[in-house]
Amino acid sequence: MAESAELILDGKSISLPVIEGTEHEKAFDIGKLRDQTGYVTYDPGYKNTGATKSAITFLDGEEGILRYRGYPIEQLAEKASFLEVAYLLINGSLPTQTEFDAFRYEITQHSLVHEDIRKILDGFPSSAHPMGILASIVCSLTAFYPKSISPELNKDELNLNIVRLIAKLPTIAAWSYKNSVGHPYVYPRNDLDYTANFLYMMFSFPTEKYEVNPVVVSALNKLLILHADHEQNCSTSTVRLVGSANASLYGSVSAGINALWGPLHGGANQEVIEMLEAIEQDGGDTSKFINKAKDKNDSFRLMGFGHRVYKNFDPRAKIIKVAADEVLQALGMQDSPLLKIAQELEQAALTDQYFVERKLYPNVDFYSGIIYKALGIPTEMFTVMFAVGRLPGWIAQWKELRENKEPIGRPRQIYVGELERDYTAIGERA
Numbered sequence: 001m002a003e004s005a006e007l008i009l010d011g012k013s014i015s016l017p018v019i020e021g022t023e024h025e026k027a028f029d030i031g032k033l034r035d036q037t038g039y040v041t042y043d044p045g046y047k048n049t050g051a052t053k054s055a056i057t058f059l060d061g062e063e064g065i066l067r068y069r070g071y072p073i074e075q076l077a078e079k080a081s082f083l084e085v086a087y088l089l090i091n092g093s094l095p096t097q098t099e100f101d102a103f104r105y106e107i108t109q110h111s112l113v114h115e116d117i118r119k120i121l122d123g124f125p126s127s128a129h130p131m132g133i134l135a136s137i138v139c140s141l142t143a144f145y146p147k148s149i150s151p152e153l154n155k156d157e158l159n160l161n162i163v164r165l166i167a168k169l170p171t172i173a174a175w176s177y178k179n180s181v182g183h184p185y186v187y188p189r190n191d192l193d194y195t196a197n198f199l200y201m202m203f204s205f206p207t208e209k210y211e212v213n214p215v216v217v218s219a220l221n222k223l224l225i226l227h228a229d230h231e232q233n234c235s236t237s238t239v240r241l242v243g244s245a246n247a248s249l250y251g252s253v254s255a256g257i258n259a260l261w262g263p264l265h266g267g268a269n270q271e272v273i274e275m276l277e278a279i280e281q282d283g284g285d286t287s288k289f290i291n292k293a294k295d296k297n298d299s300f301r302l303m304g305f306g307h308r309v310y311k312n313f314d315p316r317a318k319i320i321k322v323a324a325d326e327v328l329q330a331l332g333m334q335d336s337p338l339l340k341i342a343q344e345l346e347q348a349a350l351t352d353q354y355f356v357e358r359k360l361y362p363n364v365d366f367y368s369g370i371i372y373k374a375l376g377i378p379t380e381m382f383t384v385m386f387a388v389g390r391l392p393g394w395i396a397q398w399k400e401l402r403e404n405k406e407p408i409g410r411p412r413q414i415y416v417g418e419l420e421r422d423y424t425a426i427g428e429r430a
């Protein structure tokens, strides 16, 4: 007999069907609850709400497991390239060599952006945050490719939009940085791989020959893979919700970029470095800040510790910690004062009873900030890097939603405002 739960309300029994995923996660299906009882469920922040059935990413926060399409994150981070992972997330299986070559070739054919995008970029003040620029330019792609807004795209048209976005995002991201520092835009090079090309567009100048450092490319490749998807996080849920209204891929991803920009989501890695710099400027005494973090009357918070869904450790942090050590060693930066502060905080969090009891271990944002800093990526670009990494996940989730013809997202609420009252003329108001 199919499993179900029984809800007793005013002596009446309501049966709630149980649905089970392939990894045996279970949910009560409350889809008909309001029709049956007049009640809705209340779950602010949707922390305990399964908003969709998804076949993309499996995450077990208690066990510290993360898999894309069934493949453990540890294997992908060690063995795959970012583009392979993008293909996997979007298409459901790892590409054969022929499929991969075709995918890579298509992407190189779309890495340039329309020259008019330069004019839009020129319109932004140099003080503009690159995340704002990124979100705006991605949304403006609907203007350059008007067909993309149609909800009736065939498979080839949809694929073209996907390829365009993967191809152009690094160009737009690097140019948003060049714009913010007033440097000339650097055009993509198709002979470089995806990650190396991004670094080239970020850091090269027309006046000098730029050598791409393989250690940096490899660390960045890993970071992008680790960020590529994370099931129904805030920005991904945003992409799905916007996409559920049949909004275009570019419009939906632009909304996701804005969600990611929030300091509680993708902005956290920037806040980690800002915190480390503040500690350094204060004299570098980490024990003082550890005590401040423990003091409940002090507003200071340790950034980059603990995680909403990982209750023991963030599997991405384990991988990235090793990569951080390697990259700092390779770049001869193991003695940097900022790193020393980071290591002392990390040590305290892993050994101090206060942090251990509260499971406040360093998360992926803690180490990614350190690596980005070591790679010479400017602080305000950290969240942009996260967006470049998260793009395949957003695309895969948007595509899945469309293919499954999911209904428009429309949560309910519990109204707690004024009861009905009559309008009074302005002169009669107290």
Ligand code: MLT
Residues within 6 Å of the ligand: 227, 229, 230, 233, 234, 265, 308, 309
């Ligand atoms: C993410 O990768 O999106 C973040 O860790 C946040 C989350 O999953 O809630």
